[in-house]
Amino acid sequence: MERITDVSKLVYTHIQGGQFRWVTVSTLMLALGTILHLVSPSVGGVTPNWTIATYCVAILLTRPNYKQTLGIGLVAALINVLTSKSGFPYGNLLSEPGGTVACAFVMRLMMGLKIEKIGKLDIMPFVTGFIATCVSGGIFVTILWQVLGLANNIYINAMLPLVVIIGLVNGVVTPLLYFPAKRLFAKRGFLPSSGEITSDHSNYIIEPSQEGKISVEHVNYTYSKATEPSLKDINLVVHEGDFLVITGPAGCGKSTLCMAMVGAVPKFYGGRLEGMVFVDGKATTQMDIPELATHIGVVLADYDTQLVTMTVKEEVAFAMENRGYDRDTIETRCKEVFKQVGLEGMEEQKITSLSGGQRQRLAIASVLATNPTVLVLDEPTSSLDPDGTAELYRLVGALNKEHGITVVVIDHDLHAVLPYANRMALMVDGELRCDADVTTTLRYMYDNGIYLEALPTVFTAYMDLEKAGHTFGEPWLSIESARAGLAKGGVAVSETAQPASNVAFASATAQDVVTVGGGTHA
Incomplete structure (x- = not known):
């Protein structure tokens, strides 16, 4: 070895x-x-x-x-x-x-x-x-x-x-x-180019340099037949209990990074991987994808493709049957995950009768059934309305806080997810530009003019006020934190949707109305 x-x-x-x-x-x-x-x-x-x-x-x-x-x-x-x-x-x-x-x-x-x-x-x-x-x-x-x-x-x-x-x-x-x-x-990527073969790492001893649930170390990745790498020298550690949000413009490589974490890159998509991804201290190239699935559960943007049975209970049981769980364990785990995701009493319903949000919950339940310690969601809100998005992240936030599940979310719509996150990473052109707490990464995006359209409007308003010389305590990540900050600053905040003529807002920024998620707050 x-x-x-x-x-x-x-x-x-x-x-x-x-x-x-x-x-x-x-x-x-x-x-x-x-x-x-x-x-x-x-x-x-x-x-x-x-x-x-x-x-x-x-x-x-x-x-x-x-x-x-x-x-x-x-x-x-x-x-x-x-x-x-x-x-x-x-x-x-x-x-x-x-x-x-x-x-x-x-x-x-x-x-x-x-x-x-x-x-x-x-x-x-x-x-x-x-x-x-x-x-x-x-x-x-x-x-x-x-x-x-x-x-x-x-x-x-x-x-x-x-x-x-x-x-x-x-x-x-x-x-x-x-x-x-x-x-x-x-x-289609099925044929090797000159001298290219499928590698074998079984005779190597490969250990991470940093402890973490997931450790991405010096990773460069190029898809088969691609001329440019999709990931460029990525170094990222996901610690136990983290709620990490990874964002960036379309095509920046965030979904590719997600697939690298769950082993699908390069073992499913093919290509060339330099560096290594570790899950619970093990190199992903030394693990099969089914083995990785016992550590990491993944919910894709098109979650409907993950649902393969007729009823809610059958879907969750199916995941465990594939891994050889006995009948009693399946019954017990089904009850537990239905309670976790809020689908109690719906076990016998047909999947086709569920709403989009309920099917999303079911996809999460089928992943949780096998007790993964990490939950990865790749753009999970792409087909949900604002109410469904808010409900989904309340669920995922509860799984993180109350059940200790480490969460990694790949998303570009930050309004609903950030109140639950403790870390945020920004990717641009395959590179990891910033990995820090949520506020630091948002400030980096604002100060450098990167992907500004993804910034929550309430945070942008805070930064505009700060830039104009007005401070209101902690940066605003939600309307609630904005109200609290304004109140501490001695600014009266209307509870209605009617704008008020406020000197602080009028002098600090051209707008005196902050709109977030369809609600207007002065």
Whole structure:
């Protein structure tokens, strides 16, 4: 085991689809081959063997080992047994695995001899398509010759030459499939670029330099095929009991940071990660996403996609059943989380009958059911009205204060969440510009003119007053704190929505009305 002393130099690359991308690519290509086989017309009694052409493309793109290659061949054989019209279709059970192994062998041989290209032209699709077809077809017609007792002259003068002809045809159609497929799968991030592989950190000892529920250390992250990193040297520690709000302009990388915390970056999205993210002291690259889910619960902006059952109780129970909880534990935890999120008495209701806010609560309940110690919410209010937003953050604030759950919220609408937060981080262009208490980060945004449209109006009014020489105690993060500050400053505050002519407001700022969340307060 090698101990890593400087995580800033640690790199983890992951190709989307991971170690099973060969399954995804070969499945899609064989499906295409089956369709082409069923609809392709015959010309002069000759038609391309689309199954061989498509599995050659899959092997060239994903470069599976021989065991995996044999698996592709067996699947291709089963498809041909079901769709072939030959006199003895079961011959495919030997011929197709033979063809896939021949393709993989030739591919490795050409790569080893560095003859896979002539100039800039990749000739491997032609060569492998031709040889794999000759090997597979040769095995098949030989079996057919023996099983059906065909004459030797038919086998030698007709069947074998036909195999070579179809091999030449496949040598043409395989490149026609290969190059478009390569562009398509590369664009989707399923194919490695030169020298790029999925990393293995299992033999490393990786420890955080700082204690915390989540520790993000020297993290740079670049999505597959992206030219610029989405995260740039991020250092952030989330301590137990924190209520951290991360904000920033659209596209600044805050959701990417959220996905890095829960392990989806890079293990789901693929790409290149430099540095490390630790959860409860463990490196995320050394944990599977299901294991991370026992530490961190995540609620996405599109929370409806997380709801998969029919009723409220089934949804919460489903999360625990997947982790092997016994029936008694499931019943107990269901009661506990329904009480926590305020869904008591609604257990048997259909999910489709719930309001948006109730479905949001249900998504949180299903996450809480497995007892995570950290709750991450990625723009949770994107589809909620102001009342639903306020209610959601009252719930999340209670989970933080009363149940000790550490909370990380990614949001751009700060009015409702800030009264519950003890920390706030600002991201701009993939960088963490400020990480401090809420007031300090808001001041940083105001003083530097960064993302001013996200600042609560009441806080902006306070800063305008302060800038004009008037102070009213603690900065205002809500209407209530504004009223209290004005009262301490000897300014009468109307309880109605009617503006009052107030010297302090009139001299300090051009406005004498502060509007927040639809209410006007003088």
